[in-house]
Amino acid sequence: MIVYLLCFTLFLVGLYGVLTQRNLVKIVIGLSIMEISIFLFFTLIGYIQGAAAPIVVRGQVETQFVDPLPQAMVLTAIVIALATNAMLLSIAIRLYRKYKTFDIREMRSLKG
Numbered sequence: 001m002i003v004y005l006l007c008f009t010l011f012l013v014g015l016y017g018v019l020t021q022r023n024l025v026k027i028v029i030g031l032s033i034m035e036i037s038i039f040l041f042f043t044l045i046g047y048i049q050g051a052a053a054p055i056v057v058r059g060q061v062e063t064q065f066v067d068p069l070p071q072a073m074v075l076t077a078i079v080i081a082l083a084t085n086a087m088l089l090s091i092a093i094r095l096y097r098k099y100k101t102f103d104i105r106e107m108r109s110l111k112g
Helices: 002-020 024-046 069-099 104-110
Strands: none
Touching: 002 024, 024 069, 069 104
8 A cells, every 4th residue: 555655646746847947857767756656556556565576477376467469569658658758858959049048937028
């Protein structure tokens, strides 16, 4: 139960970073922290204490296996998150080239 609370705390740390920071790069880092906490949570959902890897071998008498579906979904989500972070950082770089700052409030005041 404590690991689920730690995942939730990590998510709140990322959310705090997104809501309170004015720097675009720090906001992207906060989003990455939120994504990582969700990946950890999904991986923990599929884990069973004392269970074996889901590899069936002839003659093996194992009754409980770890669920591989959340792990496969997290691997797919990591690739999507990587592409999303790359896109967000490229947008941040384009905005920096235009406005010469990463500060959101400064960009709003420039309007052009």
